[in-house]
Amino acid sequence: MRNVRKHAQAGRSATTRGASAPGVAGDNSDGGYNAGIAVFSYIVGGIIVWSLIGWGLDYLWGTRWIVLAGALLGAVGGFYLSHMHGLTSSRKNADERHAPSAPSQDGKDSAK
16 A cells, blocks of 8 residues: 555655755755766866867967867856755755845844
8 A cells, every 4th residue: 555645745746845056965865966076077177168168269369378268268157056946055044045145134133
């Protein structure tokens, strides 16, 4: 016999949790390690891709500085992507969602 309640809860949690980035667990079972690897890959991948684009433009235009600008742009872009996917925030609410960064509605600080 199947336990219908257990099966329904498993299906609901699988559809509602949703991973915030590829390769990152939505239930945060080992999210610290996976999030760190995702942030690292976004930043290093951005540096590599944009450095290659800058290198190609340097080759075409006969300059030397665009590769450095591309590396900087790739690092900033990788950090931006990881921030937008919620991988760089360590603040959590009790229900394991990211804490809001805006002030509360009544204007009072909720920090204790």
